[in-house]
Amino acid sequence: MAMAIRVFLLLLFFLSSTNIGYSLYEDQVGLMDWHQQYIGKVKHALFHTQKTGRKRVLVSTEENVVASLDLRHGEIFWRHVLGTNDVVDGLDIALGKYVITLSSDGSILRAWNLPDGQMVWETSLQGSKTSKSILYIPKNPKSDKDDLILVFGKGSLHAVSSIDGEVLWRKDFAGESIEVSHIIQSTDKIYVAGFVGSSKFYVYGLNADSGELLKNDHTILPCDTFGELLSVSGDKFVVLDKMRSKILTINIKNGEISYKQTLISDLIKESSGQAVILPSRLPELFALRIDSLVLTIKVTNEDDLVLVDKINNAAAVSDALSISEGQHAFAFIQHEGSNIHLFVKDVNDWNGDLLKESIIIDHQRGNIEKIFINNYVRTDRSYGFRALMVMEDHSLLLVQQGEIVWSREDGLASVVDVTTSELPVEKEGVSVATVEQNLFEWLKGHVLKLKGTLMIASPEDVVAIQAMRLRSSEKSKMTRDHNGFRKLLIVLTRAGKVFALHTGDGRVVWSILLHTLRKTEVCEHPVGLNIYQWQVPHHHALDENPSILVVGRCGPSLAAPAALSFIDAYTGKELNSLRLAHTIAQVIPLPYTDSTEQRLHLIIDIDQHAYLYPRTPEAIDILQREFSNVYWYSVEDDNGIVRGHALKTNCIHKIVDEYCFDFRDLWSIVFPSESEKIIATVTRKSNEVVHTQAKVMTDYDVMYKYVSNNILFVANAAPKATGEIGTATPEEAWLVIYIIDTVTGRILHRMTHHGCQGPVHAVFSENWVVYHYFNLRAHRYEMSVIEVYDQSRADNKDVWKFVLGKHNLTSPISSYYRPEVTTKSQSYFFTHSVKAIEVTLTSKGITSKQLLIGTIGDQVLALDKRFLDPRRTLNPSQAEKEEGIIPLTDSLPIIPQSYITHSLKVEGLRGIVTVPAKLESTSLVFAYGVDLFFTQIAPSRTYDSLTEDFSYALLLLTIVALVAAIFVTWVLSERKDLQEKWK
Amino acid sequence: MGVLLIRWVLAVTLLLTCALGFKSDELLLDDEEFGIEGGRSSSFHSDSLPPSTAATSTSWKRFSESASDSKIQFTLQHAFGDSDFSDAGNFSARLKTWGHGGQTLTKLRFKRDPLTDVEKKSFQELLRGDDFYRIRLPSNVLSPPGREYIISSVKARCLPGDGLEEHFVIHMEGVNVLAVNYGAPGSCSYPRLLKLPAKWSFKSHTVLKNSEQAPRTPIFAEDALGGEEGDGEGVKPIERSFWAKYWMYLIPLGLIVMNAVTQAMNMPEDQPGGQPGAPAQQQPGSAVQRGPSSGAVRRR
DSSP, rough: OHHHHHHHHHHHHHHHTTOOOOOOGHHHTSSSOEEEEOOEEEEEEEOOOOSOOOOOOEEEETTTTEEEEEETTTOOEEEOOOOTTTTTTEEEEEEEEEEEETTTTTTTEEEEETTTTOOOEEEOOSSOOOOOOOOEEEOOOOOSSEEEEEEETEEEEEETTTTTTEEHHHHEEEEGTTTEEEEEEOOEEEEEEEEEEETTEEEEEEEETOOOEEEEEEEEEESSSEEEEEEETTTTEEEEEETTTTEEEEOGGGGGGGGEEEEEEHHOOOOOOOOEEOOOOOOOOOEEEEEEEEEEEETTTTTTTEEEEEEEEEEOOOEEEEEEETEHHHHHHEEEEEEEEEHHHHHHOOOEEEEEEEEOOOOOGOOOOEEEEEEEOOSSSSEEEEEEEEEEEEEEEETTTEEEEEEOOGGGEEEEEEEEEEOOOOOOOOHHHHHHHHHHHHHHOOOOOHHHHHHOOOOOHHHHHHHHHOOGGGGGGGOTTTTTEEHHHHEEETTTTEEEEEETOOOEEEEEGGGGGGSSSSOOEEEEEEEEEEEOOGGTTTOOOOOOEEEEEESSSTTSOOOEEEEEEETEEEEEEESSSSSSSEEEEEEEETOOOOOEEEOOOOOSSEOOOOOOOHHHHHHHHHHGGOOOEEEEETTTEEEEEEEEEEOOOSOOOEEEEEEEEEEEEEEEETOOEEEEEEOOOOOOOOOOEEEOTSSSHHHHHOOOOSSSEEEEGGGGGGGSSSSGGGGGOOEEEEETTTTOOOOOEEEEEEEEEEEEEEETTTTTEEEEETTTTTTTEEEEEEEEEEEETTTOHHHHHHHHOOOOOSSSSOOTTTOOOEEEEEEESSSOOOOEEEEEEOSSSOOOOOOEEEEESSSSEEEEEGGGGGGOSSSHHHHHHHTTTTOOOSSSOOOOGGGGTOOOOOOOOEEEEEEEOOSTTTTEEEEESSSEEEEEEEETOOOOOTTOOOOHHHHHHHHHHHHHHHHHHHHHHHHHHHHHHHH | HHHHHHHHHHHHHHHHHOOEEESSEOOSHHHHHHHHHTTGGGGGOOOGHHHHHHHHHOOOOOOSSSSSEEEEEEEEEEEETTTOOOEEEEEEEEEEEEETOOEEEEEEEEEEOOHHHHEEEEHHHHHHTTOOEEEEEESSSSTTTTEEEEEEEEEEEGGSSEEEEEEEEEEETTTTEEEEHHHEESSSOSOOOOOOSSSSSSSEEEEEOOOOOOOOOOOOSSTTTTTSSSSSSSSOOOOOHHHHHHHHHHHHHHHHHHHHHHHHHHHHHHHHHTTTSSOOOSSSSHHHHHHHHHHHHHOO
């Protein structure tokens, strides 16, 4: 018997060990997961009209993406996400078949094949100093020699062959201290123009074939200049003077510099505001913005300025587009209420419009920031125009014939913060018609499924089954489901727009451009900081909609003024917004809610005050009750100090504010600045649920997890070793790890990894922390785990103690106990470098955990926590094996099937968010970067539910068949019985 | 060596006699090292200490006892609630200078100044208000206060036991103090009740802690090739017994055999048991036997 039990256990163990790899079948892709590809805010766009193939537009974006989009539908043909530090500075087309990009401050030049985006060549350009980078591809249809690419970057001018990327010649300007702003090419000469200081204008003439310096000339302008130099035509430039009252026209005909000054007040009488030259390139023209007025000014051959037109409320002006020999068109946009007017005009013929359209654009997209135009030949042989518009919320629109042909929500490429919200509960009372409809559909679906299961489905049926599964109307419903799979993901983007995405199919349910995060005169660079759950109604307050809090600030500095917005999570309406009188250094959601389930938040400003929100008397009451139990900490990264704080009294201000509190420092930890620098801090998630505190060891011993919400993990690196890997020797690199109690400031654990350095990515869950770093001695990445156990409860092992109630498990825990903790830790090698690390969360915390690792390849790897168990030994005993301890290996395995992103890539991965579903076995995972990816994972398989493709019809059929068989056999046996009796 | 020991004993006895009413628990951590230290002391010189730090410091005194280690002192300051910090006691320790230039503290001793009447009063205030008793230490023991003071605090109601009991864990990195874990040596149960101490003197425990080394990653050379392989467990074909392999066939087989055997055993019993008068068995055979009789009844 014992043998049988052992055999059974062994079998269970083998079964469980095969479950490690979480993987799915090919036809399951897209059932629970969705993937969206974005490119980010477009910086530059180039249309190309290839004779063959479909029409496309090339774009480079602020997320460092180079992409080719379909002009008809806005789909991505190909896309390359360059690294985070590889900022694209220039984009152009060479030879009609290569896309040329200049990136990394003018040091990397790449050519991509236009149709498919394959990289053709890459050249790295050397230079000695950082400077502005300019990409210039001469458009000279007459010259038959191979196209030259002129690149100014790193303080030197490079001439690069566009065929193979070879650097033909290089001229260093690093010694001349000139800020080059333009490259001009005449037949066989190249002129480089720029400023030294702000008033000395230099022009260098170079031989186009050899880069030899032919001549240089300079002139001293009569006044300092303001802003960028704008090229009006080949050899003419305009620039504003420092007072912004004059326009300087510079002409460099044949290398001779001449200039002219014109007062702005001569052009327009009633000008009052500050003038700015718009960077649109128009032939013989330029655009000047004064307040809301845009002036178009023509530069005559004699360098005189002539005012051509005044445009009111112009939002954006495009570059000129050459439509035929000598004919140039350009577009501008005029706002008028919710309508916008798109004008396309001929540069030379100012009176008529080539195109005038008015379009209604959703005001949640904000203003138009950039416009690019392209022409096409209409069916009646006239010229048509289409415009690509970049909106304030970073979305991209294509407008043609007065309609929005397609739009892309590219703001979602720059997600800043994510939170979730439950969907509304389903209302009672469903009409009969829908039920009947559903019943028929249901039956049909199940018949199809049955066919599929019995392998008698025709190919069409298979397609229908797959489509049905994908459609699976259930999953995209706008109501709460029993399993908690359907939720709203609420994301805040860098543009200050908040989107609600449905977890079922990833569609945008609502979006709102927050006016507190829009650029205004008082707030030049608004940034969205964080998003919090403000109000999460439960049972008794279900008739209220949940709401979320968005915290924003004007500019990156902590001292900038801040604003709060409250948004209804179901409708996306802004409920309230506050411009705060104080600054925001830290937002602390407190674990208390008021009677309407609004969560109390403390906002700490930089002047050592804490402000309570919501500002209601009830909130004050609640806080007064818990006044002495509110603790928080702050980390001063650059200073190397961690401090703990507690509330003290109301503020002593001139104005009495009962929602303002002073606080005091309770503790401080000062890391020695000569040997340690803080590089990472991680805490536990406040919403994490721990199922059991006890952990039963193999020898029936019990260990108690040290589970505390006030626990902080700090990783410090040696100051010399905070740079890139390879800049420090193993002797001068070390990593010091701390686990700190944030109420009392006790250091619970402290450990040094010698010869290791950052970057450190860490995740804290339950009683353990897992962190990833680089080991310089082993030349490999490592992951370590530390588990913290509570020793003060360790003697609660005796059953009799429990029976007699002599244990201390129910006594309240205070942080002022002197903790007796032990730690266990172990390190393993890990092949990949890591971009983000997260752990699965489930609703009750029973299911075993998986680490979600965002790898350098922009994929998400699910690694079982059992691999990072400090109790792993080389030869685990039989009992340990049965418990699931894996034999010790020096490196962590990477199982290809356990990539939860399967074959997809979340380009530019920045973060992973996990949310528990209501079903205990399942956790929802949202990964964001330039792309978005969402899936459900079940770390221990879905042990608590049937799989989605479980065929209920087959089950029903089987039961029916069985019942029928019972009856038939019963009748048969009866009959036989009777016959036997008659024998 | 001997002289040193005597001096040390003298110093200890002196300290003990000075400490009125409370015992100062000395740290028993690096005792052996101290012995070794004395042994090779002759090779070191006290001026191996950075002279600048010595010059700038004001509140610590260094007695050049031996060539390699020196005695230093640093003060503990305390505050009652939000009051200003005032001196509360002195830590004294030996500063050891290692050959490679590193410095560590050993033999930490603590002497607390007795509480004045004013301080007692403010302490009682704290106890009534359940407020914080705060202490601070310099972050650098050679040049106090270093970059900044290290602050730690505890709810005053945690401290009173018999007298006042306190426990310091000082985390050091060379001569830098990183943090002080300050609190009651035992528990401080919640809710904290107001309890005045019987004696107004501190019983102090001090511990010095330095950083530990992290365990090294195990390296298995022989696994280097197979390290990347799939799941690191379960894949190796473990010798499984015949039972383990075929139990699912054997059990039903066994059942069938058992069934057959019981039937076979019952068969011979049935023959005599089928006679009238014998107790009716529950075997299927009995039904067959009853068949004709009941049939006979019906046929009637």
